[in-house]
Amino acid sequence: MNHYKRIACSDIMNTIFSLVRLRAPHGRCMGTASSISRSQALDEEDPPCTGEKRRLTALDLAQKIRRERSKTQTEAEPPLSGQQKRVMELKQFSQQLQNVHPNVLAKHLHRGVLYKDDDIVVINKPYGVPVRDDGGGTSICSVLPVLSKMMDGSKVKSSSKLFPSLGLEKDTPGALLLARREEVVEHILNLNRDNQIQRKYWVITVGVPVQSVGVIDIPVIEREVTGSRPHYKMALSPVFRMKDSGDGLTRVRAHRQSHPAVTKYRVLDSSSGCSLVELQPLTSVKHQLRVHMALALACPILGDHKYSNWNKLSPQKLPDRVLEKLGLEQSKARYLPLHALAQQLTLSGTRQTEINVSCPLPKYFTQALRRLQLTYDKKGP
DSSP states (O other): OOHHHHHHHHHHHHHHHHHHBBBBBBGBBBOOOTSSSSHHHHOOOOOBBBSOOOOOHHHHHHHHHHHHHHHHHHSSSSSOHHHHHHHHHHHHHHTSSSOOHHHHHHHHHTEEEEEEOOEEEEEEEOOTTOOOOOTTTOOOHHHHHHHHHHOOOOOOOOOOEEEOSSSSOOTOEEEEEEEESSSHHHHHHHHHHHTTTTEEEEEEESSSSSEEEEEEEEEEEEEEEEESSSSEEEOOSSEEEEEEEEEEEEEOOOOTTOOEEEEEEEEEEEEETEEEEEESSSSSOTTTTHHHHIIISSOOOOOOOTTTTTTSOOOOOHHHHHHHHHHOOOEEEEEGOEEEEEEEEEEEESSSSSEEEEEEEOOHHHHHHHHHOOOOTOOOO
């Protein structure tokens, strides 16, 4: 009797184990091979059985948590206002080129080549990228070898090089002149000394010059600004002063460390207390245009946070009317970039009769013009 009971129990257990192998819990179809253990069968990636609910994986749970969290944040945070979106755009713009990969920058410059021949190349330098960077960061000079190969074709083995000849400030985008050979660099420098290279800049100023056309001929010198945060700035060093009688000017001796600085200017349009001004420097002095506009004409360039305040380092103070037009609060004015563009470059004395290159306006520049209701001739000067 006990023998028959053991056989019956064995049959029942085999039947149950066969059912477990055929239909595993959580909706997975299991193999029937006796050589696969139960734990191995549960780990197999078999297709789900029809009519059964699919088991949630860790990835599914993570995605579900992200969706619920995103939904909660969307419901809790109100939509951004126009002013908040404007500030966000300015923040992203000021940060987008800080850690750019050299190859990405080289491709960008290659797409933005404005002119090229056997001697020179004119590129569209972006905002926020220095021409030279001795600290080892990404700069125009650091990507010139890659840019040169791109211009000659990646499949062509070439030893050609590119050399910067005339510089631009880090925060000034626009037409930048490069030379293909070292002897061309020297030729360009000679042309510049002989005033055979004309560079015209477009700037948006806070304020309107009293005279719409004029020449600023005031030397510039570097001076120390004392205070809680001592620093150095370029300043005016005039060679004329008012007579003691108040009825005219008298010439004074020029400072030995001052640099002659001459700038021609022309107001293209004015509105909302601001102006679009064309500047043509006849000399090359550090921060010449910024100093002449801010200190000589009392019309600082929009976004010039250094020379808008002489005695301190602080964001540019803007009139309420200008802030309203720009869609900003004064506390967010520090995100405004310098609105100065190297718009036109003209060369004489080259193989060609004359080379005239114009640079397209950056998006942030055209947005400011539109907000301030400043217009210009889209056909170019």
